[in-house]
Amino acid sequence: MxxxxxxxxxxxxxxxxxxxxxxxxxxxxxxxxxxxxxxxxxxxxxxxxxxxxxxxxxxxxxxxxxxxxxxxxxxxxxxxxxxxxxxxxxxxxxxxxxxxxxxxxxxxxxxxxxxxxxxxxxxxxxxxxxxxxxxxxxxxxxxxxxxxxxxxxxAEQAEKEAKAAAQKAAREASQAAADTGFPQVLAITACPTGIAHTYMAAENLEKVAGEMGVTIKVETQGSVGTKNALTPEEIEHCRGIIIAADKGIELSRFNGKPLYSTNVSAGINDAEHLINIIMNGEAPICHAEGGSSAPVTGKTEGMGSTIYKHLMNGVSHMLPFVVGGGILKAIAFLVDTQGMGTAAYGSSTPLAAFFNLVGGTAFDFMLPILAAYIAMSIADRPGLAPGFVGGWLAKQGFTLGYLATAMDAEAQGALISGGFIAALFAGFAAGYLTLGFEKLCDHLPESLEGIKPVLLYPLVCVFMIGLVMLVLNPIFAAINSWLIGALNGLGTGNLVLLGAVVGGMMSVDMGGPFNKAAYVFGTGMLASGTTSAQIVMASVMVGGMVPPIAIALSTTFFKNRWTAADRKAGIVNYIMGLSFITEGAIPYAAADPGRVLPSCIVGSAIAGALSAGFGCTSPAPHGGIWVTPVIGNPIMYLVALVVGAAVACLILSFLKKPLPPEQSGLAK
CATH class of the missing domain: 3.40.930.10 (Mannitol-specific EII; Chain A)
Known part of the structure; x- marks a missing residue:
């Protein structure tokens, strides 16, 4: 009434x-x-x-x-x-x-x-x-x-009653699902680096599903490989699948099942909505007979988002080669004190030569792997071979002019690599050329179906990408040479400015497009092997280390700004920050973006600028404090990190007002 x-x-x-x-x-x-x-x-x-x-x-x-x-x-x-x-x-x-x-x-x-x-x-x-x-x-x-x-x-009461009814129905359905022994909802989480976002999204999906009374199983495709893999029986009996990933995921095993695909951040910030899409029967049916890794959502994915996902798929597969190769090459110089000051520095002793050889080999695969997995994300398995070949040709710098003088060693000019930019182009070109050729082959007789993946696709697509790269490599070589020359020609002031920009970008969205753009730029430049490129990489890494450490410092020294739960979680951010896992600050940034993000951006920019100003270098694209032995000018690198984190902490703690004792859990 x-x-x-x-x-x-x-x-x-x-x-x-x-x-x-x-x-x-x-x-x-x-x-x-x-x-x-x-x-x-x-x-x-x-x-x-x-x-x-x-x-x-x-x-x-x-x-x-x-x-x-x-x-x-x-x-x-x-x-x-x-x-x-x-x-x-x-x-x-x-x-x-x-x-x-x-x-x-x-x-x-x-x-x-x-x-x-x-x-x-x-x-x-x-x-x-x-x-x-x-x-x-x-x-x-x-x-x-x-x-x-x-x-x-x-209206509020009606909403509560509807939610309670839905939760009751979900619990009843969950009980029914429990009787069968299979989860109602399946999910896959993956991010380009496979370190933080992957597992944060998985944890949040599991937590929210438990609160909703829904049974769920989440497969993580992280840096250590696939964990908690979904079985065919679970896929058969589930109500639908959530894909929360920023890289390509093979979907053929989900063909004919309701499937909703989105970015990994949605798994962290909007888990209830994703689960409801599956439970309410709103997910579209997956049609991926050919092993497609294209997104399947209820709406069309934008071109920018699609390109970003393909790029991140290449980057995520490239990173182990960059990390392993970069650190091993750095170790070669650390142990080769005998060759310092000579042209043989880094390989003048058997031990140094071993590290340099193995690390250099891993580094040589960096660009071909990048191109191969970009192409594979676009065209699935048929894109892998042309992508790899295109990436290798881009790295080596082969041209039609080189072929014209192949029989005359004296007439041959030096090969100039197209570098990171050429490999990016090769990956996308190989992927879309392969995808286009696959569509043309759809009109062939069914009797030729069996030879398409083993003969037609690799033969024609490798030929096409080879021709394209030999024609365009001179252009990419010129661009790469200009870029390397520009980096090497940067004065200290310009390097400091660049260090501030890439360092600050690491805190803009903490794992999002801005963060990844700065990181991809830094790792891509490492392929040039120049000191300037390693200075940029050092600024990128120190900028990404600042946000979690700043949060941890604030929760430690300004306790009354935070709740007891915030302070407890803040301790973990010391480890995450020192390990260059920027994503540790995401929960705090999501809860209070107006204060956390500006503070961290300023602190990261200062750290990046100081690192560049001190001439700190990093041949390693990841590892944080744990790769300090291979950092150039490590003491000043740590100084840059401490100063940047302290500034961010002080700004943040000034912007945040003290909480009432009942909220902070601190006695008056």
Missing amino acids: KITELLKKDGVKLGVVAATQEEAIDELVDLQVACGNVGDRAKYRQAVLDREAQFSTAVGEGIAIPHAKTDAVKRAGLVAMTVPAGVDWKAPDGKPSDLIFLIAAPDTQANVHLEVLAKLSALLMHADFADALRAATTVDEFLAAIDSAEAAHD
């Missing part, structure tokens, strides 16, 4: 003067009589007084809701009045009551007054609502305030 069905215009009186509680009750009883709700005024009045004698109906904060159930009431009714000066109603908080409602309930089995009392109490818990009633200057304003608040309350 709605409050406004019981409360009529004639039952409201504003600005009443009443010296005692009995005077106020008399005014309210008269309103009930005037509205025609009460047959016997004296008997009803006594019932109200008897009820007050049991204990006060004042609820505190200036509000009282007296009520009585008696056969003196002809029909249920509600009246109200405001008493600006207030009346002593023996309230638990000792405050006088200035907003008073009186309920009249007939002596029947239906406890109408309890229903109205419960709703009134819920509404009056909101100080804004009570203040709006007190501020009303007309009865119409008073009733309008009640209508508005009651409508909002009813």
